[in-house]
Amino acid sequence: MRFLTAFSAFLATACALGAAPLEPLPLWPGQAPGALGDRDEDKPTLTAYLPDPEKATGIAIVICPGGGYGGLAPHEGAGYAEFLNTQGIAGLVLKYRLGSKGYRHPAMLNDAARAVRLARSNAASWKIDPHRIGIMGSSAGGHLASTLLTHFDAGNPQAPDPVERESSRPDLGILCYPVITMGEHAHQGSRKNLLGENPAPELIEELSSEKQVTPQTPPTFLFHTWEDKGVKIENALGFAAALQKNGVPFSLHVYQKGPHGIGLGGGSKGGPRHPWSDALLFWLKEQGWLN
Numbered sequence: 001m002r003f004l005t006a007f008s009a010f011l012a013t014a015c016a017l018g019a020a021p022l023e024p025l026p027l028w029p030g031q032a033p034g035a036l037g038d039r040d041e042d043k044p045t046l047t048a049y050l051p052d053p054e055k056a057t058g059i060a061i062v063i064c065p066g067g068g069y070g071g072l073a074p075h076e077g078a079g080y081a082e083f084l085n086t087q088g089i090a091g092l093v094l095k096y097r098l099g100s101k102g103y104r105h106p107a108m109l110n111d112a113a114r115a116v117r118l119a120r121s122n123a124a125s126w127k128i129d130p131h132r133i134g135i136m137g138s139s140a141g142g143h144l145a146s147t148l149l150t151h152f153d154a155g156n157p158q159a160p161d162p163v164e165r166e167s168s169r170p171d172l173g174i175l176c177y178p179v180i181t182m183g184e185h186a187h188q189g190s191r192k193n194l195l196g197e198n199p200a201p202e203l204i205e206e207l208s209s210e211k212q213v214t215p216q217t218p219p220t221f222l223f224h225t226w227e228d229k230g231v232k233i234e235n236a237l238g239f240a241a242a243l244q245k246n247g248v249p250f251s252l253h254v255y256q257k258g259p260h261g262i263g264l265g266g267g268s269k270g271g272p273r274h275p276w277s278d279a280l281l282f283w284l285k286e287q288g289w290l291n
Helices: 002-017 078-086 107-121 140-150 188-194 201-206 233-245 274-285
Strands: 045-049 058-066 090-095 133-138 173-176 220-225 249-254
Touching: 045 078, 045 107, 045 140, 058 078, 058 107, 058 140, 058 201, 078 090, 090 107, 107 133, 107 140, 140 173, 140 188, 220 233, 220 274, 249 274
Parallel strands: 058 090, 058 133, 133 173, 173 220, 220 249
Antiparallel strands: 045 090
């Protein structure tokens, strides 16, 4: 009992200081649907980075790191979560299943949808607002985020699993130099890892997020750079055009300088953050999410 009390005190202190993430939480209590085995890469998780309670805003963002559906870039996961914590926002880093480990669509989308449901089901214990849960992704993680922004559901009220009763609709999206299309301007590595060598035309259409936007798509923040040689800028521009056509509020920022995978900027020497992060905070204020 003394051990449990001390451990609980440690967790409370860590959370209060924003010093450490909670233990990774499996998305499903047992084997994930469609799991190919019992390896670590077969077990998607959600890791919560909770802000100092005195600064907490109630906002939570599910974060999908990039990596071409072949890996997960830490600076686009934990790095973002730690930045969001400084603004009183809970960062929930998703470890989703990957094409390099034998997975194909819809495993990744199932993981993202489950992550949003899990965030809502844990809203009370994590002290977050279930109506202010967004999704964020960079590069291929941006594609995953955009896929959920256009392929969500309201949950199944009859489901025996209470998590599955929750909606998977994010309340807003944040897309950083995202892969969006599986068509003409697709990032070929991401497409191959997600859909395989020769995907059917209807699958290409379904997973080209610019073609799946509706008036129900959540408001979205996007940024890209003109210099990006990894993912063509047409991806972000195409999604923004679709949002405009459907009357969905958005904020699009195109910067001249910056390579693909820039993250928060600053580099290994810890320089200043790229200005897109300040533009994001301004946009969250415009949405009424930050004071």
